[in-house]
Amino acid sequence: MMNQHSRLHPDQADAAVETAIRQVRAGDVQGFAAVVHRFERPLRAWLATHAPPGVDIDDIAQTSFLAAYTRLDEYATGTNFAAWLFTIARYQLQTETTRLRRIADYRSRYAPDLLARELDRRTADATSDQDSRLDFLKECLEAIDDTRRRFLTWRYDEAIPLTEMADRSGRSVMAIKKQLWLLRRQLQECVEGKVAAAET
Amino acid sequence: MSGNHPSNQHPDQPASHWAEERFATLWTDYLEGELDADGVAELNTLLAADEQLVMRAADLYQLHRRLGVLATQRRDAAAATEASSSFVRDVMRRLPADGDALARGVMARIAPRNEEGRAEIGAGWRGARRWERLLIGGGLMAAVAVALLMLGSQMVRDGLPQKDLSDTAAHATASPAARFASLARARFLGRETPARETAVGLDERYVLSAGLVEIAFPLGATAIIEGPAVFRVCGMDCLAVDAGRCSVHAPEGAEGFRVETPATRVIDRGTRFVVNVDETSTTEVQVIEGAADLIAKADHSSAIHRVVSGGVARHDPAAGEGRIVTTAGGADRSVYRAGLPDRLISYSASLSYPVPLAAGDPSKDRTVNGTFASVSPVWNNR
Numbered sequence: 001m002m003n004q005h006s007r008l009h010p011d012q013a014d015a016a017v018e019t020a021i022r023q024v025r026a027g028d029v030q031g032f033a034a035v036v037h038r039f040e041r042p043l044r045a046w047l048a049t050h051a052p053p054g055v056d057i058d059d060i061a062q063t064s065f066l067a068a069y070t071r072l073d074e075y076a077t078g079t080n081f082a083a084w085l086f087t088i089a090r091y092q093l094q095t096e097t098t099r100l101r102r103i104a105d106y107r108s109r110y111a112p113d114l115l116a117r118e119l120d121r122r123t124a125d126a127t128s129d130q131d132s133r134l135d136f137l138k139e140c141l142e143a144i145d146d147t148r149r150r151f152l153t154w155r156y157d158e159a160i161p162l163t164e165m166a167d168r169s170g171r172s173v174m175a176i177k178k179q180l181w182l183l184r185r186q187l188q189e190c191v192e193g194k195v196a197a198a199e200t
Numbered sequence: 201m202s203g204n205h206p207s208n209q210h211p212d213q214p215a216s217h218w219a220e221e222r223f224a225t226l227w228t229d230y231l232e233g234e235l236d237a238d239g240v241a242e243l244n245t246l247l248a249a250d251e252q253l254v255m256r257a258a259d260l261y262q263l264h265r266r267l268g269v270l271a272t273q274r275r276d277a278a279a280a281t282e283a284s285s286s287f288v289r290d291v292m293r294r295l296p297a298d299g300d301a302l303a304r305g306v307m308a309r310i311a312p313r314n315e316e317g318r319a320e321i322g323a324g325w326r327g328a329r330r331w332e333r334l335l336i337g338g339g340l341m342a343a344v345a346v347a348l349l350m351l352g353s354q355m356v357r358d359g360l361p362q363k364d365l366s367d368t369a370a371h372a373t374a375s376p377a378a379r380f381a382s383l384a385r386a387r388f389l390g391r392e393t394p395a396r397e398t399a400v401g402l403d404e405r406y407v408l409s410a411g412l413v414e415i416a417f418p419l420g421a422t423a424i425i426e427g428p429a430v431f432r433v434c435g436m437d438c439l440a441v442d443a444g445r446c447s448v449h450a451p452e453g454a455e456g457f458r459v460e461t462p463a464t465r466v467i468d469r470g471t472r473f474v475v476n477v478d479e480t481s482t483t484e485v486q487v488i489e490g491a492a493d494l495i496a497k498a499d500h501s502s503a504i505h506r507v508v509s510g511g512v513a514r515h516d517p518a519a520g521e522g523r524i525v526t527t528a529g530g531a532d533r534s535v536y537r538a539g540l541p542d543r544l545i546s547y548s549a550s551l552s553y554p555v556p557l558a559a560g561d562p563s564k565d566r567t568v569n570g571t572f573a574s575v576s577p578v579w580n581n582r
Binding site: 029030032033036037040044045048049050051058061062065066069070112113114115118119122133134137138141152155156157162177178180181184185187188191192 | 224225227228229230231232240243244247248254255257258259260261262263264265266267268269270271274275287288290291292294295385534
């Protein structure tokens, strides 16, 4: 069930957010639900692409909204609430990733340290082109033939084990891994190509 | 591990080719959750030797996450799911208690007024700014709390298991031992915000209008109180909460720490629990870890209701003398505060954000291992 806020034109949606913020400041706590509805999906998507392994995306998203609510008086009405909220989320994420890195066994349990640091750096330098990559990825996926796209469907939509993918396709697990590697690499190159084309 | 070890590298194979192939194998295993500690170490070694490889790893990782986001979007669209609404409900439930509602509830218990008086108060209340309402409501809250304590404390104390009188005397004369271990945006009515590590006045009533305070008790227990709240330290192992919410951690050695509410006594039996007292003096105890005993002060039998980890107990004074309702497995871990926010630089909106916004709903990371205590909002107390 799509909420009404996601059907609004972006300008209308932002105006609705400003209205909701004024209501919250006037004492209507429930008015904040409109703000959460508006930014829940893009915020969680942004966190998903910037958070290293081991981070609970939903928890960070929730605490970001809580922090925004608590500091709502500091937001200048009519400016860019999305930017303000995402700045809060960025700091929340960095705090959490710092905490995880300090856990002695994080490196062996979750992520190569260098990967986590690079993701951290990208979070700090996050630019506005991240959402276009999601759209480009959709286009790149559609360009892949069904025979090969099924591996991605099995992996991400159905989330089945590699052994089951091997059974279904009649291939070995090693071959499945190779296929996934090639598909991911192809998609990455496709997305980067579209980004480069968009910039020219 | 396979035979693709550096020492087994073909002499004619360029090192970079070998590294590329090895990266492909290790990276896929990593994303599929099949990389063990040795594999992570080897991957780290590869990445450390080639900065470009780090960039590629990050690119591929983000691609992997975006594929998950798209899959979740498809799933949600296909199922017409209420996952989004559920998330919004979860956020709304975690919002700080509405100070206005709490103050209004306390005001409703003040001596009766005529209808006109109520209407005037209501109109004035609605016309006031939020901070003014909180300030006014808080001041009235404090006055009512004092009155209630004076009227009710003697009545309810008679029904309780009495502590040793010498213990009581010791508490009355001992210098305050609890201290403010940490504060986050804490604002008090009628007093300046105390500095960290200052003592909490024994049996002094504090009205916390906003923010968070962490109180450390001498025997090791800690309590994090969320504004708006009215509380006082009633002993070396005793915290009285007349209104508001507190998260208590009583480690080994601090068992027996108790929280006194207007109508109940909560005794810790190790280790973590949340006590919430609303404007009707309804007490709710959620045990996050360990166990706690709940006693209704109006229950002359002083029956003890034990609540164990994951359980919830609720006492509504209006529902029946001494009646406590317990529920197994109903505790919401997200309401427990394990700590106060870190200090932080101030926010500045430096991130540009595109319009229109992409609809995204990330999938869960398979390697997620979330903690039970939520991460507090990040701010400083200056």
